[in-house]
Amino acid sequence: MAATIGSALGWWARSKGERTAIVVGEEALTYRELQDWSSRIARSLADRGITRGERVGVLGPNSLAWPVIALGAMKAGTVLVPLNPRLKPAELRKVVDDAGITTVVFPVEFAAAVDETRALGDGFTGIEFGELAALRAGGVDDFRIDLDPDDPAALLFTSGSTGLSKGVICTNRTLLSIVFEASLVEEGLRPGTTTLLVLPLVFTPGLVWGLLMTIVLGGKIVIEPEFVPGKAARLLAEHEVQAIFGVPLIFEAISRSAEFEETDLSSLRTAIVGGAAVPVSLLERWAKKGVALRQIYGMTEAGGVATATLVQEAADHPDTCGTGSIFTEVTVVAEDGSPAEPGVEGEILLRGPGVTPGYWNDEESTAAALRDGWLHSGDLGKRDDQGRLQFVDRLKDLIITGGINISPVELERVIGEIDGVEEVAVIAASDARFGETPAAIVKVNGEVDEAGIIEHCDRLVADYKVPRYVIIRDEPLPRLPSGKLSKTAIRAEYRDVADRFEKLR
Template sequence: MNVSDQLSETAKQYPEKIAYVYQGKETSYAELDRAITQFASGLMSLGYQKGDHVALIVGNSPYYIVGLYGALRLGLVVIPINPLYTSTEMSYIIKNGDVKAIITMDNLLEKFKTINDQFSKVNHYIVCDSHSNQQPVSFLQENSKSFTAVLKLGSPHFTGPVLEEDSMAIILYTSGTTGTPKGAMLSHKNLYSNAKDTADYLQINEHDRVIAALPMFHVFCLTVSLNAPLMNGGTVLILPKFSPTEVFKISKQNEATIFAGVPTMYNYLLRGGKAKVDYFSSIRLCISGGASMPVSLLKAFEEAFHVKVSEGYGLSEASPVTCFNPLDRPRKPGSIGCSILNVENKVVDELGQEVPIGEIGELIVRGPNVMLGYYKMPEETAAALKDGWLYTGDMARMDDENYFYIVDRKKDMVLVGGYNVYPREVEEVLYAHPNVTEVAVIGVPDPQTGEAVHSFVVIDKPSLTEEDLIEYCQAHLVKYKVPTSIDFLEELPKNTTGKILRKNLRDKVRY
């Protein structure tokens, strides 16, 4: 089974049920499945066949869902790309990914004007109408087709090819904050198994209405907010982009039951929505991932909105979910929870041996969700996949009840005079300060200790000083973990999924 075929099965079971809501318009499962089939057939009419690569550069919209599932139904390999990327960033992925067709919005076409000549393999641009009165782009000439025209080319009676479960379905390029982006190859089995196991673990069913505010090009949204509800007859409430006001509005209007987001989103919702607590009254579950959620934020959000937040963990290479806090047992603040169904996690030392309970090591993962490898990168694949296990690069520990705790990224650890300092531990202390709203900690060179702890903070009290916060940390941390310097920023740099960009912060630091 694969996610596209499963959607067809769901459409047969719930033909009149609402599959998604977008800008107030409801679309049934029967209507969605018909559009997906026609789009797949239309792509075949243009000459595309099983195994060809197509880039999907579209924001949160029905275009994304139909484009994704339609391409998968034909057996194409989909490469989702962040629409906010620059021409240079897009160019690398399109060329490295051997893309033959680009599905994108008309208001993004200018980005391709200077780089189109580099794409010798691209046969078509399939252009989605943004309703923004865009002028025609002359450089495309004859290799441009509208999304609507491709739909009209297709037949609703089309039967796609047989898709082998181990064949490639998606290539997800890592954000590339450190070095060249790597394309994680995910199979049909990877996507299907992770969506099913996540849905079963979190009890996502046909009664759920899931807010899709995360970017659809990101694997967190793909699995938790799209694939999991759509394979079970749930309804996806599509937001073009995250906005606290719009999240509350769509939640109230549609009696949403699930919200999934990264910690930054929860921070914005908490700060801007205390007067709208009743707008979340129908929410049964909030899901957090993408980065570690500060315990102080988690507790404050739950107290304000009277809803449980289940923090989990995942990475693109694992499709992405490996852990979630369970719903049938106590949730542990600060923990990423336990292994989901059919997935194994363990913590190992430098030799790959499992460490004792409570000790810190690298988190490794095994299961049907683990990627095939990195596209055209055999050495990087060999470094990440060893004896069937995916080495995540995250440092973690496990307690005696099999709950895991992420300590930090292996590469982000700070070595102060021979002592390991994990940024998250320092960040948790600073987050607990009543006037600190955002924190990021990095290591900086130090002539005496090799490295020292440096912090970037966002505060809501202008009179707070560097000395005040250092003194605060001294009361809660051993000396070598205390920041030796602090920079105050109006906002921490983040990518489009809300993850803090530590590389950008390292470029800012004063040495």
């Protein structure tokens, strides 16, 4: 059927083929070039025997080749699995196994990491970026597999509060629904838009709201290989950017750059921020430049953005996240499932066309999250008398650092492997730059010190997960009557970690 990402790309290649689609540094691709190159990649994958429905992992930082390969994988009918390049081989191995990845595409500098990942379990095929980059040259090519819009198109892995990563299923239908809904409510997301992406392509904001949103709308996406605040400010004006997304850290850094005050931001129509607490002072700083920077609430399971503050309410209600969207509903319920009264805290529930159909090969988690037509977020919120949502806290234990989820349970398991560690609890510590950062509270029995714990973590998990605070104590950690650690009591005892203890990294 025609309702796919690939069909949208094909349309723009035929109707606006000379329009610029992707800019990365000094390189650019038109829609015709993007269509042909991604089609040749799709054809190559099919010729290698990679069949429809197989999971293909794409590893690596932002580059010109990454989005083309990702689009090629989707046009080949495979299920795209973006792989975070900051993960260590043991972490990559878990995603490979959970998704059942049969092929990993990677830049040459990741060859050693891929080999180590392969050695930790069953084999998989590896393809270097260079092999597919060589397909850039060639004639017109419109190859793509005919797909069912409800088949899985991508798996986006998100850390769970249980420590188990979960593959959120995205179909062409849910992805196109996200684009369609956004195009109806966001002035900056119309056909022909220009988007600046300073976030990694591997995460939901970069892949869905950056790449796929822009390509389906026939716009231009300017992708930065790395985030440089001053350069990002210049690019906003240079490309007359209409839409930008990010976590507070991104907008804060841009606004503190020397270039910000002199930058013309009059082209910006959509500037949305989320993934961590947003200071009102940050919103005010952008407002002085004529930009209504607006808070969002969302999650990977709902396509990244479920609701955003209305432009006309940004100044008067900066601490809210809107009332939902044109097709996406947001509600808050009490413990018994009944609607919470205005001002009363409860769990945030969502439903809409962009909500995932479930988790990959995980019926239990799917059944727990999707009940009676609603996605249960596990987050705590409240609404005012006009239905505006205010995020309060997480019912889950997840730590969100710079917009990236970290599972405390995963870190607790890693630290618990160290000889001499008796008990460990990982909690969120406030951090001026990242919003939150992991803090490990550890009871030891032996010669275990802070440096050894950090060194152990650094070998096994991505750098952003390594605790910045390690507190070693002699007394047992507080427990519930059931015998489980009392995270509530531990968080209360160490609520001022950042003030009382030295940051170790």
